[in-house]
Amino acid sequence: MSAVSIAWKADGEVLAFVVVVATGASTRPSPWAVPSGAHVLRTLNDCVALHGDLRAEWPGGGAVVIVGGGFIGAEVAAAARALGHRVSVVDPLPAPIGRAVGPEVGAHLAALHHRHGVATHFGVGVQAVEGSAGDLTVRLTDGAELPATTVVVGIGANPNTGWLAGSGLLLDDGVVCDAQGRAQDTPGVYAVGDVARWLDPDSGEHRRVEHWTSAVDQARCVARTICRPDSPPLRQVDYVWTDQHDCKIQILGRPLLGTRTEVLGRFTDSSAKAAALYADDEGRLVGAVTMNWPKAMVTCRRLIGLRANLSDAQEQIQLPSHCRPT
Ligand SMILES: Cc1cc2nc3c(=O)[nH]c(=O)nc-3n(C[C@H](O)[C@H](O)[C@H](O)COP(=O)(O)OP(=O)(O)OC[C@H]3O[C@@H](n4cnc5c(N)ncnc54)[C@H](O)[C@@H]3O)c2cc1C
Known part of the structure; x- marks a missing residue:
């Protein structure tokens, strides 16, 4: 099957093209709407807004509650502690970054945060966030109430596939692709990065990986496959780093x-x-x-x-x- 699509311009000129979908992911929005003081972190504007609240002088000092103990939550916790805030992390999982490292190393990472003065509330969810910047309350499902000047909600990201609705591409938590990034059943279309869910040739499962090294590896593989369709499939070794404390x-x-x-x-x-x-x-x-x-x-x-x-x-x-x- 051809990997190249053909289109005709109005003047009859033939264009050959492929499409590479690389639209990334967007922050999963906070389910708790408050007028101010609750942040997500994805874009430069998000970063500037959070920085403003972390640099503000709050009477009695800043108290930052972070909802979500993944990469973003754990790194923001470390950064906020370094700025002198009281910091708490809340997550229904038993340990920070537990989805990536499992419980044993996760417990060591929790201990690292404790040694640096971060309070943790693991194994518990958030029921509500109320108030506004400087005077927020985070209510937990176990009945605890955490006062906060600033709240950061880091609960994951969704692939940017909304614009592809009705395109005919198979969308299932991302653009479903084979192990060379070819969109399933749609010749001439490829997808890479956070928006793509590639076949892992070893396990047989489709996986979406939100690391920039994966985006780069996949982009290289797609470029190779476009030039040489018989190129080998990508055997990804996921890699991510995180600096905490x-x-x-x-x-x-x-x-x-x-x-x-x-x-x-x-x-x-x-x-x-x-x-x-x-x-x-x-x-x-x-x-x-x-x-x-x-x-x-x-x-x-x-x-x-x-x-x-x-x-x-x-x-x-x-x-x-x-x-x-x-
Ligand atoms: C705060 C933060 C820290 C991170 N830190 C790390 C880290 O330390 N290490 C690591 O490996 N990964 C990290 N990541 C993840 C990493 O940034 C992503 O995995 C990587 O950027 C994915 O690349 P991408 O090209 O798929 O998507 P992106 O880099 O998100 O690029 C997608 C682009 O597509 C654009 N776009 C979206 N929709 C459309 C549309 N309809 N039409 C046209 N353009 C569109 C977007 O505006 C964006 O510019 C971090 C992510 C965040 C949010």
Whole structure:
């Protein structure tokens, strides 16, 4: 089947083209409408508005309640603490970034926030947000009430597919694509990045990944496929980093597919290096989380790409002696 569409201009000239959909995602809007003081974070304007409230002088000091303990919530928590605010994070999950790292490393990340003075309310939801900037109340489903000068709602993003309604493309939490980014059943149309849900050739599932490295890898793959339709499918190794307080956390692959976790070093000491290596039932390395240890991250990235085993990673990653548990 041709990957190129043909169109005719009014003067009869023939145009050959492909379409690459790369419209990204939009913040999931806050379900709690208040006149001011509640923020989401996606665009430059969102950032400027939040910055204004975080820099404002509030009588008695600022109190920031963050709804959602994902990447955005956890990073804003760290930034708001660094600015001297009292900070609380609320999430129905048991740990921050739990959807990416699982409960064990998630608990270490929660402890990191606690060490830096962030209060957490995990395993509980938000019932209502009331008031306005400087005088807000966040009511939790367990009956607790958190006063806040500023609220940040970081509860995820939705793919920007509204404009594609009626286009004939298969839309299901994004544009559904094969493992080379070709939109399903629609020759000549491709999709990349946050808006796209690609087939993972290994697991057979379609996945939408909201990391900019995935957007770049997918764009390269689509460019190759347009030029050479017989190019190989993309075998993505997901990669994202996040700086929180004094730690650089790097997350690779798919830790949640792991049934066994090996921890090197101590996540409890945020000045040290540590890594969690995740293996599946067959011992294959499927994911890794590193703390302050870019070299281990590079090794893991290569090994996951090679479909290597956990034992290979254990052989190749040597923890410096000063980071070893005593
Ligand atoms: C606050 C924040 C921090 C982040 N930090 C990280 C990070 O540290 N590391 C990481 O890997 N990822 C991070 N991400 C995610 C990363 O930004 C995205 O995964 C990446 O930008 C996706 O690229 P994209 O090209 O698919 O979409 P985008 O970069 O969102 O680009 C989509 C573009 O399409 C435009 N558009 C939308 N609809 C239409 C339309 N109908 N017509 C024309 N144009 C349209 C949009 O305006 C936008 O310019 C972060 C995201 C946010 C919001």
